[in-house]
Amino acid sequence: MKFNRPKLPALLLCLAALACSSSCTGAKNEADDPARVRVGIVFDIGGKDDRSFNAAAFEGVKRAERELGVVLRDVEPGNPTSIEPAMRAFAERGYDLVIGVGFAQAPIMEIVAKDYPHINFAIVDGVSQLPNVASLVFKEHQGSYLVGMIAARTTKTGKLGFVGGMDIPLIHRFATGYEEGAKAVNPNISVYRNFVGVTDSAWNNPGKGKELALSQIGKGADVIFTAAGNSGLGAFDAVEQAGKGADGRATHYVIGVDSNQNMVKPGYVLTSMVKRVDNAVYDIVNDVKNKRFQGGVHVFGLDKDGVAFSLDQYNQSLIDPSILQEVEAARQKIIKGEIQVTDAMAK
Amino acid sequence: MTEIFTIALIFSTIRTATPLLLAALGGLYSERAGVINIALEGLMLAGAFTAAAVTHYAGSPWAGLLAGIGAGVLVAAIHAVACIRFNADQVVSGTAINILMTGVPAMLSGALFLSSGSTPQIPRDDLIPWTPVVLALLLVGVTWYVLYRTPFGLRLRAVGENPEAADAAGVNVNGVRYSAVLLSGALAAIGGAYLSIGQSSLFTRNMTSGRGFIALAALIFGKWRPVQTMLACLLFGFTEAISIQMQGVFKPWGEEIPVQFISIVPYVLTIVVLAGFIGLSRAPRALGIPYQKEK
Numbered sequence: 001m002k003f004n005r006p007k008l009p010a011l012l013l014c015l016a017a018l019a020c021s022s023s024c025t026g027a028k029n030e031a032d033d034p035a036r037v038r039v040g041i042v043f044d045i046g047g048k049d050d051r052s053f054n055a056a057a058f059e060g061v062k063r064a065e066r067e068l069g070v071v072l073r074d075v076e077p078g079n080p081t082s083i084e085p086a087m088r089a090f091a092e093r094g095y096d097l098v099i100g101v102g103f104a105q106a107p108i109m110e111i112v113a114k115d116y117p118h119i120n121f122a123i124v125d126g127v128s129q130l131p132n133v134a135s136l137v138f139k140e141h142q143g144s145y146l147v148g149m150i151a152a153r154t155t156k157t158g159k160l161g162f163v164g165g166m167d168i169p170l171i172h173r174f175a176t177g178y179e180e181g182a183k184a185v186n187p188n189i190s191v192y193r194n195f196v197g198v199t200d201s202a203w204n205n206p207g208k209g210k211e212l213a214l215s216q217i218g219k220g221a222d223v224i225f226t227a228a229g230n231s232g233l234g235a236f237d238a239v240e241q242a243g244k245g246a247d248g249r250a251t252h253y254v255i256g257v258d259s260n261q262n263m264v265k266p267g268y269v270l271t272s273m274v275k276r277v278d279n280a281v282y283d284i285v286n287d288v289k290n291k292r293f294q295g296g297v298h299v300f301g302l303d304k305d306g307v308a309f310s311l312d313q314y315n316q317s318l319i320d321p322s323i324l325q326e327v328e329a330a331r332q333k334i335i336k337g338e339i340q341v342t343d344a345m346a347k
Numbered sequence: 348m349t350e351i352f353t354i355a356l357i358f359s360t361i362r363t364a365t366p367l368l369l370a371a372l373g374g375l376y377s378e379r380a381g382v383i384n385i386a387l388e389g390l391m392l393a394g395a396f397t398a399a400a401v402t403h404y405a406g407s408p409w410a411g412l413l414a415g416i417g418a419g420v421l422v423a424a425i426h427a428v429a430c431i432r433f434n435a436d437q438v439v440s441g442t443a444i445n446i447l448m449t450g451v452p453a454m455l456s457g458a459l460f461l462s463s464g465s466t467p468q469i470p471r472d473d474l475i476p477w478t479p480v481v482l483a484l485l486l487v488g489v490t491w492y493v494l495y496r497t498p499f500g501l502r503l504r505a506v507g508e509n510p511e512a513a514d515a516a517g518v519n520v521n522g523v524r525y526s527a528v529l530l531s532g533a534l535a536a537i538g539g540a541y542l543s544i545g546q547s548s549l550f551t552r553n554m555t556s557g558r559g560f561i562a563l564a565a566l567i568f569g570k571w572r573p574v575q576t577m578l579a580c581l582l583f584g585f586t587e588a589i590s591i592q593m594q595g596v597f598k599p600w601g602e603e604i605p606v607q608f609i610s611i612v613p614y615v616l617t618i619v620v621l622a623g624f625i626g627l628s629r630a631p632r633a634l635g636i637p638y639q640k641e642k
Contacts, residue, residue: 194595
C-alpha cells in the first residue's frame with residue numbers, strides 16, 4: 001500500500017478551514033460592531049455546564065445577551081494556563097466588560113486589569129482593589145447556615161455530610177456555615193467534612209465525589225451538602241443508590257449548590273443553596289450598558305437574595321412547613337445581624 | 348480506627364482500582380509488544396464519553412459499552428498508525444492523543460447536547476455498576492493466559508523483546524503490534540466507560556483526572572506482568588480508598604489532618620513500596636523502538 005504522506009496534513013488543514021469558514025465569519029462581524037456593548041466571559045475549570053457555579057454565571061450572561069442585546073463571547077479554559085491569554089484577548093480587542101468566573105482567576109485578573117485600565121473587569125468570588133475591577137462576592141456562609149438548619153431538621157441519624165471540591169478557604173466558608181446552622185438546631189449533630197482534592201481537577205471528578213459520599217453514608221450521614229462543581233454530581237448518584245424507604249421517600253438526601261439543582265435527581269435533593277451568580281453577573285453587564293459601572297467590592301448576601309435556598313415543585317413535599325418557618329425566622333435574624341454566621345474566610 | 352477499616356473499604360478499593368486495572372491491562376498489551384502507550388488517559392476519555400453519549404441515545408448501557416470500546420479502538424488506531432506505520436515518536440504521539448481527547452469530547456458534546464463537555468445524566472437503571480468490575484478481574488486471568496500460554500502471547504512478548512529475532516522466525520512484527528495497540532484501546536475504553544456509565548452517571552470534562560497515568564505507573568510498578576499489575580492497581584485503589592475513609596475521621600492528635608496530607612498518602616506509599624520492595628523494574632527491551640525491516 002502506497003500512501004502519499006503530504007496529503008494528510010493538507011486534508012486536515014482544509015477541514016479546519018472549512019469548519020472555521022462556516023462558524024467564525026458570521027460571529028466575527030457581529031463582535032466587531034462598535035455600537036453594541038461587548039462582553040467577554042472566561043469560565044472556571046469546571047466549564048459552563050457544570051449544572052452549578054459556572055452554569056449560574058452562564059445563565060446570567062445569556063440573559064443579558066437576550067434582554068440587553070449585548071454581544072457575548074465566552075471562553076472555557078482547558079487548563080489554568082489558558083485563563084490569562086483569554087482575558088488578554090478580550091481586553092486587547094477592546095471589549096467593554098471582561099468577566100472572570102472563580103476565585104482562581106482573581107490573581108490573574110489583577111495582572112491583566114492593571115495593563116488595561118480603561119477596560120471594565122468583573123471577578124466572581126474574588127476581590128481586587130483596582131478601580132476598574134468589580135469584585136462580586138457572596139455570603140455563602142449565610143445561605144449554607146440555612147440549608148444546614150434544614151439538614152439538621154431532616155436527618156434521622158444526627159450525622160451530616162459535606163463534600164467540598166477543591167480544599168480552598170472559599171469552600172470552607174460553605175462548610176462552616178452549614179455546620180453552624182446544623183448545630184444551631186441541634187448541638188449534638190456531627191458533620192463529616194470531605195474534600196475531593198487539592199488541585200483544580202477536584203471540580204471534575206464525579207467518581208471520587210461519589211466515593212466520598214458513599215463513605216459518609218457508610219458512617220451514618222443521611223444528608224449530604226455538596227460544593228464541588230461536577231464532582232458533586234457523584235454525591236447525587238450516591239444518595240440515589242442508597243434508595244428509598246418503605247414510605248416511598250428517599251432514605252438519604254443531597255443538598256445542591258450554586259444553581260438550583262433540585263431537578264437533577266428529583267426526590268433525592270432536599271434543597272439547593274443557590275448563589276445568584278446569574279443576577280450579579282446580569283446586573284454588572286447592565287451597569288456597563290447604562291454606563292454606571294463601578295469598581296470595588298459588591299457583596300451579595302441573604303438581604304439582596306444573593307444567596308438563598310431553593311424551594312420548588314421538586315422539593316416542596318420534602319421539607320415540612322414548620323421547618324420553613326423556623327428557617328425564615330433565622331433568615332430575618334441574620335439579615336438584622338442578630339445571628340452572626342462565622343465567615344471562614346475572614347479568620 | 349474501626350471507623351476506617353470496614354467492609355466498605357474493601358468495596359471502595361475494588362471500585363477505585365477497576366478503571367486503573369482495565370487501563371493498565373490495556374497498556375500491558377501495547378507495551379509488551381514494544382509500543383509505549385502514554386495515551387491511556389486519552390483512550391479512557393474516548394471510551395468514557397462515547398459510552399455515556401451512546402447510552403443516553405440508545406437507552407442501553409451495553410450499546411454504550413460496545414460503542415465506547417469501538418471509540419477506544421479507533422483512537423488507538425491513530426496511535427498505532429503513527430507509531431508503527433510512520434515510526435513516530437511514541438511518547439509524542441501518545442501525548443498528542445491525550446491533548447486531542449481533552450478537546451474532542453467537549454466539541455462533540457457541544458454539537459450533540461449543546462453543552463461544553465458533559466453529557467446528560469443517565470438514569471440509574473441504565474448504569475452498569477458491577478459488570479466492568481467483574482470483567483476487570485476476569486481479564487487479569489485471561490491476560491495471563493493469553494500472554495504465557497498462547498502462540499499470540501509468545502509472539503507478543505517476542506516482538507517486544509527482540510523484534511528482529513521474531514521477524515526471522517516468521518512473526519509479522521507490525522501485525523502483532525497493531526493488534527496489541529488496538530487491544531489496549533479497547534481495554535482502556537472499558538475503564539473509561541466504567542467511570543461514566545458505571546461509577547458515575549455522566550461524562551464530564553477530563554473526568555479521568557489522571558487515572559490513565561496512574562494506570563501507567565501501576566503497569567511499571569507491576570513490572571509489565573498481569574498479576575503484579577493487578578496488585579499494584581489494588582494498592583493504588585486501597586490507598587485512595589483509605590484516604591477517602593480517613594478524611595475528617597482520622598484524628599491522631601485530636602486535630603484533623605489537613606486534606607493535603609491525606610491526599611499524598613497514595614503517592615508516598617507508592618514511593619516507599621517502589622524503592623523498598625519492588626526493586627528493578629525492567630521494561631520490554633524493544634519498548635519505544637519502531638521496527639523497520641532491513642531491506
